[in-house]
Amino acid sequence: MSAPAPRGYAELQDVLLDADFPDVDVALRRGRHVDRDDVAWYALLSDGQALLEPLYRRYGCELVHRPDGFFYLVPVGDRVSRRQLAPGDMLVGQALTLLYLDPAVAARGGRVGLDDVVTQLVAVLGAGPLVATFNPSRKRVDERAAERVTRAKIGEAVRRLATLGFVEAEDEGRLRLRAALMRFAEPVRGQAAPAEALAALVASGEIVFEDAAAPPPERDDDEVVRDDEADDADAPDDDDGDDDDEP
């Protein structure tokens, strides 16, 4: 696939008048990460980066471009709403990043299935803690039901990450891993100690600590709370809201 020709933007107006700009702008403001596989969008942002950065800064956002080949917006002010990824989504995102780094996955073009994600999480966290993380209810529930719920919630987390551009959902339940996953590895990438790297990322607004005094994340409108197997009739499922039951 040949790269598109440079668009040659002379002024900000030229970028804003590009036919793709409205879609790119809306996607960025909704948290989407744009990488090289979004050919037209990536070309627009690459060619217009110098003109767009001051524009987004006026809105209190930083247009970040990573060398891995992806763009995203980080709100640093109050003009553009912000949110944090839920703890469950963070776990799944890091597991997907481990798969992205795996040579076996790279050799097959970065394609995995949901089973691979679950296997990776079980390998790192262990089956028991994994189920407990996604089933914070203190009531005793059937093991198989809890595993089913866990698997369903991992699937939901994958779908949410797909809307943000971290993975691409393909046919037959396959996932294609995308470069934006490297954002989950940012704290451990450089030569600096992880604590220093984390502090730098917090200072730039890219991450927050989960126990920081931050407002609870908004629930997604399309989030499905499934408690059909457990007996939680009196307590709604809160796998991506409260952290009270985090191990």
Place this chain on the structure above:
Amino acid sequence: MPEAPPDVRDPAAALALLATRRPSLELSTLDLGLLVALHARAAATGLGAFTEAQLEEAYAAAAAAIEPDADPRRRAPAAIQRLRAQRLLARVDGQGVVRSGEFALSRLAAGIVEFFLEDDVLTQGNLAVLTAGVQAVLTTALEAARGATTPAAWQAEVEAPLRVTARDLVAGIERRQRGLDLQQEEFQGSIQRLLEADWFGAVAECQHLLEATSATLRELATMLLRDVATLRVALHDLEDLAAAAGQVDAERAAQRVLEQLDRVAAWGAARQRAWSEYFQYVHRYLRDVVRLDPARALTHRLREQLAGGGPRFALTLAAEGPMRVLRTARVVRPQPPVVRPRAPRERELAAAPVDDPQLALDAEVRASLAGGAATLSTVTRDVTGPLPPRERYLHAGRVAQTVARLAHAHGERERAWVASTDELVIEEWAVAPREAS
């Protein structure tokens, strides 16, 4: 009588037969080695069959190469028996237990050996040969089609070559395409093994493999596009000639070969696209992951981070909601006030026609009396006669009452019962109009 082979067009019947016969195949590497050794010996010496001693010699040669620690003299008879039971070796001498037999590779064994041995991957060389073969067949068929005048000539010189030779050659291309797909899978495995074994040190070799495979696929794709276009033109000409001559079978044969070629071309285009994506993905992986992390420490650190080493954190995202979309304004007409409908308390009276059945009966009785009826039975007959039989009895009483009111009725002490109509019998009165009395 031997059973007829299953019809491959009927999967249910074929599966039912398999379920009945329950065939299975189980071959170790050494078993395959024996088959390969026999195949090679047959090709070299021209021998079609082997004695048991020759089979054991071949087994020993295969064991020496594949499992040097195996004891071939002890294991050979069991291995040979296993291959016979799985119909890979067939006895061909027909002597039964009279003497030791001679054995040959079955068709199944030959197919297995060919799969593992022969170069069945699409290359520029064999693609050129195959397409040249198809072109030659089509050229001959076109010339024959232009000169054919009888259905037999069409069948023998056009349809048969298309149906047999051209389709076989194109099927050869398809088979080799599948071989190339298998080779791609092995290629992916090679990339994985190189990276797992040497990581940073494997980058150069992986890139070299990628470049070499890209070049091969690019050349194949170009050849395919060019050759398939040429073959399509010839097939369309054949199709048109067959259609003009009314030769439906030849036309269909040309269409089937065209469909095969379309599949071949589609395969080529799809493989190019898939390869392009794969090439870019692996290149980026080598550049962004392997080169920047020569010690492969990132995976370990990320695994520790996921397992809970260090403080938990969350990525910050922009989360602007969708823009408020105002609804389209529409003019709202003022509704009239809701009031109770006013109606007059008392409705005005209106004249309505009276429908009094007694008046009608009075008129009928007067008419009957005026017509000269002198007895009750006669008046009753006149009035109830037109009525349906089931209503006459009902009206008879009313008739008598009306007659008594409108006329003078006189009856004897013992009044006679007289039949008024077919159904009615009444006690008779003599009646006279009131005016007359």
